[in-house]
Amino acid sequence: MTRAAVSVQNVSKRWTPEGRAPVLALDDLSFDVAPGEFVVLLGPSGCGKSSLLYMIAGLEEVSEGRLLCDGEAIVEPSAERGLIFQEASLFPWLTIADNVAFGLSIQHVLPERRREIAVETLRRVGLGDMLDKKPDELSGGMRQRAACARALAMRPKVLMMDEPFAALDVQTRARMQDFLLQIWRDSGASILLVTHSIDEAISLADRVVVFTARPGRVKTIVPIELPRPRQSRDPRYHAYRDQFADLLADEVDRAFAEQEVV
Numbered sequence: 058m059t060r061a062a063v064s065v066q067n068v069s070k071r072w073t074p075e076g077r078a079p080v081l082a083l084d085d086l087s088f089d090v091a092p093g094e095f096v097v098l099l100g101p102s103g104c105g106k107s108s109l110l111y112m113i114a115g116l117e118e119v120s121e122g123r124l125l126c127d128g129e130a131i132v133e134p135s136a137e138r139g140l141i142f143q144e145a146s147l148f149p150w151l152t153i154a155d156n157v158a159f160g161l162s163i164q165h166v167l168p169e170r171r172r173e174i175a176v177e178t179l180r181r182v183g184l185g186d187m188l189d190k191k192p193d194e195l196s197g198g199m200r201q202r203a204a205c206a207r208a209l210a211m212r213p214k215v216l217m218m219d220e221p222f223a224a225l226d227v228q229t230r231a232r233m234q235d236f237l238l239q240i241w242r243d244s245g246a247s248i249l250l251v252t253h254s255i256d257e258a259i260s261l262a263d264r265v266v267v268f269t270a271r272p273g274r275v276k277t278i279v280p281i282e283l284p285r286p287r288q289s290r291d292p293r294y295h296a297y298r299d300q301f302a303d304l305l306a307d308e309v310d311r312a313f314a315e316q317e318v319v
């Protein structure tokens with residue numbers, strides 16, 4: 058049997074904000090991500106999606122349960138598990154090529170090889186002409202592609218993305234989704250992507266993990282059985298859209314109700 062790229066086993070996360078009562082963000086979550094699988098996490102605001110990514114990235118500890126990457130317990134950050142945020146977190150004082158090369162220096166790649174890998178990866182994401190530009194000279198979509206290049210250069214087994222396209226306009230977002238599917242196929246990495254967008258989930262995912270309102274639990278896991286590229290005109294696409302809208306409606310109501318009580 059193939060080992061899961063990521064295995065989430067009965068994971069709970071409790072945050073204890075200073076001077077306030079503990080918050081149970083995630084409660085007894087279990088699911089696996091297969092090697093090369095594209096999994097989307099969908100759920101109402103505050104249900105713990107980002108918390109889960111931080112824990113898989115090794116930036117936060119689980120309160121209970123176990124997290125494994127390729128059969129090994131996750132105890133700290135690793136180049137095997139890249140994390141990309143909504144706003145590309147590039148160093149503004151470094152060129153795009155140096156931003157990509159910087160991650161490789163942490164991996165102890167020899168300096169001459171770093172530049173080569175950076176150039177090669179930036180070409181793959183269509184930024185071969187932008188090597189010596191600084192991040193603020195690029196558009197939002199280009200900065201996100203540079204952030205993808207920085208993560209991909211490390212050859213991660215798992216690429217995690219926290220609402221990576223939420224700040225982009227509709228057209229750029231659609232192009233970035235196509236771009237992401239292309240690099241996903243090329244790299245063979247597993248992807249775990251958080252989104253609030255039902256359409257993004259249907260366009261991208263092999264499987265969608267739907268979370269309940271906080272504390273986040275797995276409400277259901279829906280495989281998207283549509284050929285790629287996915288056509289929003291397809292009646293089956295509409296059926297998925299209705300299914301997710303119904304699944305989320307109850308949870309969003311619950312999340313609001315809780316906020317009103319607080």
Ligand SMILES: Nc1ncnc2c1ncn2[C@@H]1O[C@H](COP(=O)(O)OP(=O)(O)OP(=O)(O)O)[C@@H](O)[C@H]1O
Binds near residue numbers: 072074102271
């Ligand atoms: N560093 C932290 N310290 C304390 N509480 C936190 C921390 N990070 C998250 N939380 C709390 O955990 C809960 C889940 O937050 P999280 O950001 O993981 O949810 P989310 O599903 O990603 O939300 P959104 O979709 O709005 O980004 C929230 O109640 C949040 O306030």
